[in-house]
Amino acid sequence: MKNLLKRMEKLTDEMKDILIKYRRDIHQNPELSGMEEKTSAYVATVLKANDIEVVRNVGGYGVVGIINGKRGGKTIALRADMDALPLHDDKKKDYASKVSGAMHSCGHDVHTAVLLGVATVLSKMKEEYKGNVKLIFQPSEERPGGGAWDMIQKGVLENPTPSAIIALHVFPDLPSGEIGCKPGVITASTDGFAITIHGKSGHAARPHQTIDAILVASHVIETLQHIISRRIDPLHPAVITIGTISGGTAANIVADRVELTGTVRSLNPEIRGKLPQLMEQVIKGITEAMGGSYEFTFTQGNPSVVNDEEIASLIITSAKDILGDDKVVELEEPTMGGEDFSLFTEKIPGSFFRLGTSNPEKGIIHPLHHRLFDVDEDALLVGVKVMAWSVIRFLKEN
Ligand code: NI
Numbered sequence: 001m002k003n004l005l006k007r008m009e010k011l012t013d014e015m016k017d018i019l020i021k022y023r024r025d026i027h028q029n030p031e032l033s034g035m036e037e038k039t040s041a042y043v044a045t046v047l048k049a050n051d052i053e054v055v056r057n058v059g060g061y062g063v064v065g066i067i068n069g070k071r072g073g074k075t076i077a078l079r080a081d082m083d084a085l086p087l088h089d090d091k092k093k094d095y096a097s098k099v100s101g102a103m104h105s106c107g108h109d110v111h112t113a114v115l116l117g118v119a120t121v122l123s124k125m126k127e128e129y130k131g132n133v134k135l136i137f138q139p140s141e142e143r144p145g146g147g148a149w150d151m152i153q154k155g156v157l158e159n160p161t162p163s164a165i166i167a168l169h170v171f172p173d174l175p176s177g178e179i180g181c182k183p184g185v186i187t188a189s190t191d192g193f194a195i196t197i198h199g200k201s202g203h204a205a206r207p208h209q210t211i212d213a214i215l216v217a218s219h220v221i222e223t224l225q226h227i228i229s230r231r232i233d234p235l236h237p238a239v240i241t242i243g244t245i246s247g248g249t250a251a252n253i254v255a256d257r258v259e260l261t262g263t264v265r266s267l268n269p270e271i272r273g274k275l276p277q278l279m280e281q282v283i284k285g286i287t288e289a290m291g292g293s294y295e296f297t298f299t300q301g302n303p304s305v306v307n308d309e310e311i312a313s314l315i316i317t318s319a320k321d322i323l324g325d326d327k328v329v330e331l332e333e334p335t336m337g338g339e340d341f342s343l344f345t346e347k348i349p350g351s352f353f354r355l356g357t358s359n360p361e362k363g364i365i366h367p368l369h370h371r372l373f374d375v376d377e378d379a380l381l382v383g384v385k386v387m388a389w390s391v392i393r394f395l396k397e398n
Pocket residue numbers: 106107108141169
């Protein structure tokens with residue numbers, strides 16, 4: 001196994017420039033969820049150039065590559081998401097986004113480039129292992145009800161069905177050169193909601209003749225936070241955030257309608273199940289007490305990503321082989337971020353890990369979804385090595 005590890009590392013190190021090129025090409029040409037036409041074509045071209053069998057347009061712009069190792073053995077899947085966010089890139093770098101209003105500020109450019117690197121390395125080493133590697137390049141991760149669901153509906157987890165699946169996400173909370181992983185829950189469930197509050201409009205100077213939807217909304221907003229602080233166990237975190245609010249037409253008119261939308265996160269399925277009812281109690285109680293009425297819709301989004309114990313430990317052990325024990329952080333806590341990778345791990349055992357990407361010395365310090373977000377590109381090599389080595393170990397041991 002030692003020689004195999006050395007060979008994998010050498011093949012990866014030789015790819016450094018091309019990995020940076022992949023990442024920058026994709027970074028400069030970001031495409032929003034559902035519009036990943038050029039990115040998916042780019043991915044398919046690189047895979048084909050490496051003699052990898054490619055199927056395109058799987059659930060939108062999804063791309064699937066298959067590498068066949070020696071006969072027999074299991075199948076392992078690797079997944080990267082490809083979409084960008086609607087945000088302007090403010091970086092003063094020659095590889096900044098060329099598309100106004102679109103930016104890879106969640107690092108999906110890195111995920112795609114890393115998986116292209118892994119694909120190249122594993123296809124060059126396919127005589128060394130038994131079994132198959134399924135490469136899943138997924139569109140629309142950022143869109144609710146997005147790409148993972150679409151690809152699963154189109155059969156991405158069949159023919160062959162993988163025995164395991166691995167994905168990574170860039171993680172500016174860790175420095176470049178480190179990775180983080182943990183068994184069990186690693187991301188939050190993400191649900192959405194919309195509330196409309198109906199009142200009665202009238203003259204702002206005669207409030208007694210009206211029902212002020214804005215005043216009702218302000219009480220609803222405040223009291224929803226009471227659920228978090230007083231109705232659920234403080235040992236089980238949850239978040240309710242109102243992200244948008246709109247209502248009213250003029251300064252001297254009492255508004256008869258306010259619309260609110262927001263997101264709900266939690267880590268515990270039981271709490272997740274209770275939150276819609278607790279929210280409706282608050283909305284109903286307050287609007288009725290103040291003479292108004294309401295509409296409330298709650299939309300179930302992605303469940304938590306739950307890392308399989310064995311696959312998480314495979315990643316941790318593989319990463320330690322490459323980076324040394326002190327660069328592999330066994331994360332204590334999940335984050336309240338969400339991921340539709342959970343739809344894969346609901347079906348097959350899998351694990352998600354976090355790739356450290358920050359580097360204060362290079363000024364790379366900004367969080368995900370920030371207009372100045374960037375990564376230390378040295379992390380590309382780390383991502384490729386940890387993923388490729390996890391696959392080789394898995395296929396050798398199974
Ligand atoms: Ni992301």
